[in-house]
Amino acid sequence: MIRMDWNALDPGEREQALRRPVQLAxxxxxxxxxxxxxxxxxxxxxxxxxxxxxxxxxxxxxxxxxxxxxxxxxxxxxxxxxxxxxxxxxxxxxxxEAGMTSAYALETAPGVRCERILRAxxxxxxxxxxxxxxxxxxxxxxxxxxxxxxxxxxxxxxxxxxxxxxxxxxxxxxxxxxxxxxxxxxxxxxxxxxxxxxxxxxxxxxxxxxxxxxxxxxxxxxxxxxxxxxxDMPAGPSEVLVIADSGANPAFVAADLLSQAEHGPDSQVILLSDDDVLIDAVSAEIDTQLDALPRADVARQALTGSRAIRVGSIAQALDISNRYAPEHLILALRDARSWLPRVQAAGSVFLGDWAPEALGDYCSGTNHVLPTSGAARFIGGLTVASFQVAITVQEVEPRGIAAIGPCAVELASAEGLHAHRQAVVLRLQAVAA
Amino acid sequence: MIRMDWNALDPGEREQALRRPVQLAxxxxxxxxxxxxxxxxxxxxxxxxxxxxxxxxxxxxxxxxxxxxxxxxxxxxxxxxxxxxxxxxxxxxxxxEAGMTSAYALETAPGVRCERILRAxxxxxxxxxxxxxxxxxxxxxxxxxxxxxxxxxxxxxxxxxxxxxxxxxxxxxxxxxxxxxxxxxxxxxxxxxxxxxxxxxxxxxxxxxxxxxxxxxxxxxxxxxxxxxxxDMPAGPSEVLVIADSGANPAFVAADLLSQAEHGPDSQVILLSDDDVLIDAVSAEIDTQLDALPRADVARQALTGSRAIRVGSIAQALDISNRYAPEHLILALRDARSWLPRVQAAGSVFLGDWAPEALGDYCSGTNHVLPTSGAARFIGGLTVASFQVAITVQEVEPRGIAAIGPCAVELASAEGLHAHRQAVVLRLQAVAA
CATH class of the missing domain: 3.40.50.1980 (Nitrogenase molybdenum iron protein domain)
Structure with a gap:
């Protein structure tokens, strides 16, 4: 892994440090x-x-x-x-199942029932x-x-x-x-x-x-x-960003970085820590653990491009992570949950020492199809909603159009859409008659 | 509007009848x-x-x-x-607001807390x-x-x-x-x-x-x-599909078709009805109402390419509509709500005689940014969720990894991902020690 000190980098170097490699060819x-x-x-x-x-x-x-x-x-x-x-x-x-979107309905005005229905x-x-x-x-x-x-x-x-x-x-x-x-x-x-x-x-x-x-x-x-x-979503090579403090277990952190690295030579691996000793220990652990891996060659290639960045504080690490928007974010921190509110963009977050990414990959219950390449800034991972469409519905009684029709007439007039206006006016006249 | 009889069309003609014009140039x-x-x-x-x-x-x-x-x-x-x-x-x-996605959390196994959090x-x-x-x-x-x-x-x-x-x-x-x-x-x-x-x-x-x-x-x-x-979504010209039965009000239907037609010369307008008399009456109403429209030229152009299709039954009309997947679907039917379960793909649905599309465009409460060009088959209109990302989180206690770790180990082994396996095994060993 390439070692860096975030606070010694100028803005251009910082951008470079978080840049994802361009997809080859x-x-x-x-x-x-x-x-x-x-x-x-x-x-x-x-x-x-x-x-x-x-x-x-x-x-x-x-x-x-x-x-x-x-x-x-x-x-x-x-x-x-x-x-x-x-x-x-x-x-x-x-x-x-617990996160499924529900249908709902409400009267937005007397006689105007609006709803959302769902279809697979x-x-x-x-x-x-x-x-x-x-x-x-x-x-x-x-x-x-x-x-x-x-x-x-x-x-x-x-x-x-x-x-x-x-x-x-x-x-x-x-x-x-x-x-x-x-x-x-x-x-x-x-x-x-x-x-x-x-x-x-x-x-x-x-x-x-x-x-x-x-x-x-x-x-x-x-x-x-x-x-x-x-x-479903744009896709790129898999990524992990680990934020580890001095209390983190170097063997665990190394294993998590290697799980990502073994995916492919283009896998993205980033370690952020406020502690040089921890970064040293993780590097040493990576070397040890690599030897035992059947896919060591792949992992080595991925690690060549990956970064271990010394940060000034955990708060700074969170800012960097939000800027990078990693697919997987591991918070190997003593008080991991207290940092969660600071997480702004990530596919899936793993809190503490006992939540390796591999659990999310397989069987914690969350989905492992997650946004890569920074797409976590604007899209989340797969859910049941990814397989559904939501349709809105409006059912209007005569008293409903009497209630809200004038508002539509005013806006249609302002927009110069006279047929829109007329579609409402004709009905208002019929209701009044 | 071009008059057609659905049951007199062969499969190729049916496809042609529902084809959206290719975007020019x-x-x-x-x-x-x-x-x-x-x-x-x-x-x-x-x-x-x-x-x-x-x-x-x-x-x-x-x-x-x-x-x-x-x-x-x-x-x-x-x-x-x-x-x-x-x-x-x-x-x-x-x-x-009533339809906003919520955060949620649950224990998927003892000591394994999974959740979804939301970020703007x-x-x-x-x-x-x-x-x-x-x-x-x-x-x-x-x-x-x-x-x-x-x-x-x-x-x-x-x-x-x-x-x-x-x-x-x-x-x-x-x-x-x-x-x-x-x-x-x-x-x-x-x-x-x-x-x-x-x-x-x-x-x-x-x-x-x-x-x-x-x-x-x-x-x-x-x-x-x-x-x-x-x-937000792929976009194309605006569209309405109206399904009207013999009891529909021809003036209302004509006004709804014209509201769509006045949007632009490429607006898509389709009328489906099981009643020839209604189709005749709507055509006559369109001619009358057109004369009073400032944007009559635009609407006339749009109507040139639009279709009034005689169907064998309202059920058949719903099938055709689902195939077309319109942005706006108006059900000008006597028992409009009873047909709603048959609606499979549409952006927004307007039930009955008193719900012109113009209400949804302006002020019923639903969103007017809706899927066009058949995208309603796979995406819904704008919601608050369109402006948010959902992030999944897992927080795992030692007893949590003890509970679900072996499952991950088994799957990682089957997939030949040894570093994934190792990230779990190391922790299982630490918990057992």
């Missing part, structure tokens, strides 16, 4: 993805199959996972893993990556809120393995969420298929889930296309 | 807007001033509206208009058009929820008039919402200024509000830019 990715999207729009399933041969190295006749495959998948898992998926699903459901988005597409590692936890994070929202059609795409099968844990997790339509397709081709529809893969209204640079770019492109699909 | 707009964005990023205020000279025909030294200008604006309005703005603001606040988006930019007509109502629809959310910095841009002043009703409405930073700037240059920041106009995290094709395209482009801003 975005122009190349954009062109390649655009070609795949065109191919899938033109040739449908044939194009998806061709891409699967090209990128996943497997020729699949049918992409849809059969009942038999689901059954086999379940039997392949250890009872302990099945139980862990079940347990995580339950806890995620409990937290998400009809057709949603979930993407579960399986590149460097299969991610059954992501299937839960997408599938549980989709089920709670009551989406009529839930489609899940995940890349096939070399033998043509889908990861059994992903399949088990999908079924756990009531998802029956799973397709073995990955990358930009899967996003294109769900956005535009093919003979076998249904067209979806909104797409969800993380992915590599190709998936991310494909989501960006279909969100822009006139006939494309909406997406 | 989007490629030209895109290039022009991109040039303006570049100019503003490079030259800041100078570029905004140059564009204002070019497009609004006025040379402005200072763009920011002064206290004196606010004071003058207030005195220019009639007491009746001031009262109407106050009244609408109150009703909008009442409805929006810090810096928001509101755009209030004033092209064909100034829109004080839009200032309320944006400003009221921004105030309820508690956004720290609220910036509002609205195009200057030829004499260099801002519309007084817009200024009064802005002040009514506690907005003090109003800038006389419009079009793509205003969006660029709020997205990237200039010396005088602060950079914003998220931009809100409707606008013409240039504003819409500018919002689309800044939402894509790496260093741009988020936007």
């Amino acid at each position: 975005q122009a190349t990715t954009a062109a390649a993805v655009s070609a795949i999207l065109d191919e899938v729009q033109r040739d449908g399933d044939d194009a998806v199959r061709a891409c699967t041969r090209r990128f996943d190295g497997i020729a699949l006749e049918s992409m849809q996972v059969t009942d038999e495959e689901f059954a086999v998948a379940g039997s392949e898992l250890t009872p302990a893993l099945r139980a862990a998926i079940d347990e995580a699903a339950q806890r995620i459901a409990r937290f998400h 988005i009809q057709r949603v597409g979930l993407y579960v990556p399986a590149g460097s590692a299969p991610l059954p936890s992501t299937a839960l994070m997408l599938g549980v809120p989709a089920r709670l929202a009551g989406c009529a059609e839930v489609v899940l795409c995940t890349p096939p393995r070399r033998d043509g099968s889908a990861d059994p844990a992903v399949l088990y997790a999908a079924r756990r969420c009531g998802i029956t339509r799973v397709y073995k397709a990955g990358g930009a081709q899967a996003i294109a298929a769900m956005a535009f529809g093919t003979d076998s893969i249904p067209r979806c209204d909104k797409l969800f889930g993380p992915g590599n640079a190709y998936v991310t770019e494909a989501k960006r492109q279909v969100a822009l296309a006139d006939d494309g699909a909406a997406i | 989007q490629a030209t707009t895109a290039a022009a807007v991109s040039a303006i964005l570049d100019e503003v990023q490079r030259d800041g205020d100078d570029a905004v001033r140059a564009c204002t000279r070019r497009f609004d025909g006025i040379a402005l030294e200072s763009m920011q509206v002064t206290d004196e200008e606010f004071a003058v604006a207030g005195s220019e309005l009639t007491p009746a208009l001031r009262a109407a703005i106050d009244e609408a603001a109150q009703r909008i606040a009442r409805f929006h 988006i810090q810096r928001v930019g509101l755009y209030v058009p004033a092209g064909s007509a100034p829109l004080p109502s839009t200032a309320l629809m944006l400003g009221v929820p921004a105030r309820l959310a508690g956004c720290a910095e609220v910036v509002l841009c609205t195009p200057p008039r030829r004499d260099g002043s801002a519309d007084p009703a817009v200024l009064y409405a802005a002040r009514r919402c506690g907005i003090t930073r109003v800038y006389k700037a419009g079009g793509a240059q205003a969006i660029a200024a709020m997205a990237f920041g200039t010396d005088s106009i602060p950079r914003c995290d998220k931009l809100f509000g409707p606008g013409n094709a240039y504003v819409t395209e500018a919002k689309r482009q800044v939402a894509l830019a790496d260093d741009g801003a988020a936007i």
